Amino acid sequence: MTDSKYFSSTTKGEIAELRNDLRLDTEKQTEALKKTIAIMTQGKDVSKLLPEVINCMQTSSVELKKLVYLYLINYARSQPDLAIMAVNSFVKDCTDPNPLIRALAVRTMGCIRVDQMTEYLCQPLLACLKDCDPYVRKTAAVCVAKLHSINPDLVENHGFLDALQDLMSDENPMVLSNTVAALSEILDRSPSNEQAAQFMSSSISHLLAAINECNEWGQIFILDALAKYEPHHAHELTQIVERVAVRFSHSNPSVVLSAVRVAVRLLKGMDDESSSVENTLAKLTPTLLSLVTNDYEVQYLALGEIQDILRWKPSILDNHVKPFFVKYNDPPYIKLRKLAVIKQLVSASNSDTVLTELKEYAAEVDSEFVRHAIRAIGHCGLKVPTCANKCVDMLLDLAKTQVTHVVEECVVICRDMMRMYRGKFEDAIPALCESVDLLEEPEARGAIVWIIGEYQEIIDGAALSLETFVDSFRDEHVQVQLQILTAVVKLFLAVPGEGQAMVQTVLEAATQDSDNPDLRDRAYVYWRLLSTDPYAAKEVVLCDRPVMRPRV
Numbered sequence: 001m002t003d004s005k006y007f008s009s010t011t012k013g014e015i016a017e018l019r020n021d022l023r024l025d026t027e028k029q030t031e032a033l034k035k036t037i038a039i040m041t042q043g044k045d046v047s048k049l050l051p052e053v054i055n056c057m058q059t060s061s062v063e064l065k066k067l068v069y070l071y072l073i074n075y076a077r078s079q080p081d082l083a084i085m086a087v088n089s090f091v092k093d094c095t096d097p098n099p100l101i102r103a104l105a106v107r108t109m110g111c112i113r114v115d116q117m118t119e120y121l122c123q124p125l126l127a128c129l130k131d132c133d134p135y136v137r138k139t140a141a142v143c144v145a146k147l148h149s150i151n152p153d154l155v156e157n158h159g160f161l162d163a164l165q166d167l168m169s170d171e172n173p174m175v176l177s178n179t180v181a182a183l184s185e186i187l188d189r190s191p192s193n194e195q196a197a198q199f200m201s202s203s204i205s206h207l208l209a210a211i212n213e214c215n216e217w218g219q220i221f222i223l224d225a226l227a228k229y230e231p232h233h234a235h236e237l238t239q240i241v242e243r244v245a246v247r248f249s250h251s252n253p254s255v256v257l258s259a260v261r262v263a264v265r266l267l268k269g270m271d272d273e274s275s276s277v278e279n280t281l282a283k284l285t286p287t288l289l290s291l292v293t294n295d296y297e298v299q300y301l302a303l304g305e306i307q308d309i310l311r312w313k314p315s316i317l318d319n320h321v322k323p324f325f326v327k328y329n330d331p332p333y334i335k336l337r338k339l340a341v342i343k344q345l346v347s348a349s350n351s352d353t354v355l356t357e358l359k360e361y362a363a364e365v366d367s368e369f370v371r372h373a374i375r376a377i378g379h380c381g382l383k384v385p386t387c388a389n390k391c392v393d394m395l396l397d398l399a400k401t402q403v404t405h406v407v408e409e410c411v412v413i414c415r416d417m418m419r420m421y422r423g424k425f426e427d428a429i430p431a432l433c434e435s436v437d438l439l440e441e442p443e444a445r446g447a448i449v450w451i452i453g454e455y456q457e458i459i460d461g462a463a464l465s466l467e468t469f470v471d472s473f474r475d476e477h478v479q480v481q482l483q484i485l486t487a488v489v490k491l492f493l494a495v496p497g498e499g500q501a502m503v504q505t506v507l508e509a510a511t512q513d514s515d516n517p518d519l520r521d522r523a524y525v526y527w528r529l530l531s532t533d534p535y536a537a538k539e540v541v542l543c544d545r546p547v548m549r550p551r552v
Helices: 003-007 014-021 026-041 047-055 062-075 080-093 099-111 115-129 134-150 152-157 160-167 173-189 194-202 204-213 216-227 234-249 253-267 275-291 296-312 332-345 351-361 367-383 385-399 404-420 426-433 442-454 462-471 478-494 496-513 517-532 534-541
Strands: none
Touching (some): 014 026, 014 047, 134 152, 134 160, 173 204, 204 234, 253 275, 253 296, 296 332, 351 367, 385 426, 426 442, 442 462, 478 496, 478 534, 517 534
């Protein structure tokens, strides 16, 4: 029969029955404890059985001890006074001939985060750190990190860091990797702990030699520690990179990602023209591409790492943009990260291929993804001037769909393109202005108002278009109100006869009815400029502005 029977509904008086069973032989105690822990797992209080459970510690059964320790970890914090009763049994178990029991005892004492118990943990833990069995030593090393989280001074004053230093030269890779994990955790919690940092630094050569013998978790612990290490000279740096690069072909993607992080961090400190850098980068490219074909969770982490690498070395994935094209069954979080990588990889040589792909994304059902795809099209035009015309044509084609979220993004991106490329794409303005009734988002409405105000001289009926926004000024978002304010001032300065009434209305509304300080202050600045010296206002408001730089 499976253990599911222990999770059947409890009956009245069952606690008393369990208490009686916990006083019988080992078999009955084991059954009673399994039932007790099942009840505990369901969220019911069985803390009344703590004295009887502690009495069960006096047994040679490993299974029963595990159940007792599991119970104690759960209830020791809520009843620390009763938990102290188990200290003598813990200390005794730490000297048990069975290494599993010794390790189990020291691990449980470390998990029982009760201040009164920590002082009793010191001597057994120090003894277990020097135990003859490697499983006990590695468990004790992890326990030191737990003890440090409870009482850092206790760890430093009782020589636990010195004991960990001795374990850093341990021949067993399991012990070594867990010691590294413990020291790393201590350093993360106390970055100023120079003693722990010195231990890590003095054992680098031993860590590099042992990494091949460790299991996957051990390799990750060591690689993460190497990622925080600062090499003392170029030879040591090269040596670490060469040893770490071997892990690029590991079957476990977590190991590969950790190795990539270490290698990239160290390569940034090396001469770009050195043979070691070139060889490592040559190995790194296929590694990154293989990670993108892994499970979605791994892909997500790998794509984030690739983004960081491309900021440092944009050429590392030249001619490799297609592996990052979005698949129809990719989850949304993968699609967005792939889009971010595509934006980093786009260049004059691949812009046509990328734009064709992005246009397909803009026809997707997911509106959020479509918005990001259209922004990516705009990014291509801003980053690669040679494809700017194609980008604008593509945006105008998409705007013809009359889909609200598509049109909104197209308007925003076209505004950015006009700011970037002064005097170009003016023929796109009429098509954009025709879609003004579809715009709902503040950013899109603000963008069309900017276009009308900036190009009011060539737009037929610009004053009429702005008047529609002026009528709804009080109901607009602040972002749109700021653009309306500037646009009507531009119109007034360019064609005073048309814009005088509108500028008066907007200035009064912005200064008297608005509680937004940015809008109010800008309105006061414009009002004083216009009333003091209209010619100076024209020089300020209608001056040539610097070209917008692309955000690459």
